[in-house]
Amino acid sequence: MRIVLSIISVMALSPSIGRCAEGTKGMVVCVSPLAADVGAQVLRKGGNAVDAAIAVGFAQAVTWPEAGNFGGGGFMLIRPANGRNPVVIDYREMAPAAATKDLFAKKLDYLHANTAGVPGTVRGFALAHKRFGKLKWNELVEPAAKLAEDGFVVNAALAKSLNTVLANSATTNAEFRKVYGKANGKEKWIAGDVLKLPDLARTLRMVATNGAEAFYTGEPAKLLVKEMQASGGLITLDDMKNYSAVERKAMVGTYRGHEIIGAPPPSSGGTTLMETLNILENFDVKKHPWNSAETIHLLAESTKRAYADRARYLGDPKFTKIPEHLTSKEHAKKLAVGIDLKRATPSAKIAPEIPLAPESNETTHYSIIDKEGMAVSNTYTLENSFGCRVVVRGAGFILNNEMTDFNPQPGITNTKGQIGTEPNQVAPGKRMLSSQCPTIVAKNGKVLLVTGSPGGRTIINTVLCVVVNVIDFDASAQVAVDAPRLHHQWFPDRIQMEDRPGFAALSKQLETLGHTVLKRKQGDAHTIWVNPKTGLRVGAADTRLDGKAIAE
Secondary structure: OOOHHHHHHHHOOOOOOOEEEEEEOOOOEEHHHHHHHHHHHHHOOOOOOOHHHHHHHHHHHHHHHOOOOOEEEEEEEOOOOOOOOEEEEOOOOOOOOOOOOOOOOOOOOOOOHOOOOOOOHHHHHHHHHHHHHHOOOOHHHHHHHHHHHHHOOOHHHHHHHHHHHHHHOOOHHHHHHHOOEEOOOOOOOOOOOOOOHHHHHHHHHHHHOOOOOOHHHHHHHHHHHHHHHOOOOOOHHHHHOOOOEEEEEEEEEEOEEEEEEEEEOEEEEHHHHHHHHHHHHHOOOHHHOOOHHHHHHHHHHHHHHHHHHHHHHOOOOOOOOOOOOOOOOOOOHHHOOOOOOOOOOHHHHOOOOOOEEEOOOOOEEEEEEEEOOOOOEEEEOOOOOOOOOOOOOOOOOOOOHHHHHHHHOOOOOOOOOOOOOOOHEOOOOOOOOOOOEEEEEOOOEEEEEEEEOOHHHHHHHHHHHHHHHHHOOOOOOOOOHOOOOOOEEOOOOEEEEEOOOOOOHHHHHHHHHHOEEEEEOOOOOEEEOOOOOOOOEEEEEOOOOOOOEEEO
């Protein structure tokens, strides 16, 4: 496979080398090495990709608590082995019945319990299991319960994550500090320490034995509501009881002869990624080197237009009508005509009808494929790192702060990036718009790429970079993952770029084109590539945080 030289130079500097695994059967790639091992064990027992995805998801609730979760939500994209009828299990959190449009209009405290949406992960996994699972439910939950009960060895990445959140003075929840603090609360975690989570183990065992309903109507739900009442949250027993995961038809588009499969709203990922790729299809992307001002300019100009449409139109489809034209080739062609290859278009001119007010992120992704070819791309989250940092007393799980993904101040959109458009304003029972972008790429009826990432609004552009690296620049899986990324989200009107060879000179070139450039780390894209000629599965772990690829 041809590899662009400018990307090779990046790989030479990458810490990810050695995190690539190859095999002819199943493959699991995720941020937590312990959870990756759990997923591989499930595949070896005869489980399929969905079984492994459920087991990995529950295991990461134990071993990667900043984003792996019991008390959050997400999207599971599933492509059956035969490629027919790919679906998305939407287990995005929902606003409680007591939520109002102006809930955060005066004040938004990201760590207040009122930012917690009704959790969706457990019911989402249960729906996925009902539809596609092969192994028994308890076999998929038990490994996580065992890790929580017996304890597991903390590695360097988790130690750093825990020490960072515990050192933050904003982390005031006493139960959080009790559960995740070390000894007397003054010592720091170091690699090699053992962390035990007995309350979480007990909750996991209830769910393993009695199913998802134990979480939504049993003791865990009652303890959650008690926590809400004590800390000013909004979730009630009725909210828990009434929550449902939804099976949705996956979005399917094309890019240069490849099939692009993604998640529909309330995920904005599939729509925005496909719109961007449709715009790029009007240009010869590889005319210029990957790490050139011309290529970066083209990517930025395409994404800012797609993100403007994201702000205009996208939200929970139950509450807002999503225009069908957003992912059409015709719409993309019209947007492409407006791109000046020699000059950046100011963001304010792209969507002038959206009034601008005067001026006054934590998820995790994993990719799995089984020996039969079923592929799962799963992204789930607590929103910020460790959610709202509230642990439910007696139940041991962390609550999300996903309500902050709604547009907090109705009608207030500003140049700093706050969006106030109507489609994503707070409403009871509404699912907040997400940037999660689980993605599967296929060609000639076979899976080529399984990918996704955390990172708030940067998620979509992280996935875009991986897809473009593979399709346009023929990069290998690990090179595509390791390569520095870029991001433009319409507002703020700037390009964010990861450090790369020639960063200073490249920034100056982009500034002459009218861009503002900011250096920033981006994403964590655990990816699988399948060799279209041999069927060899190549797992590429992204070590910007931590990660492991393991073959069955």
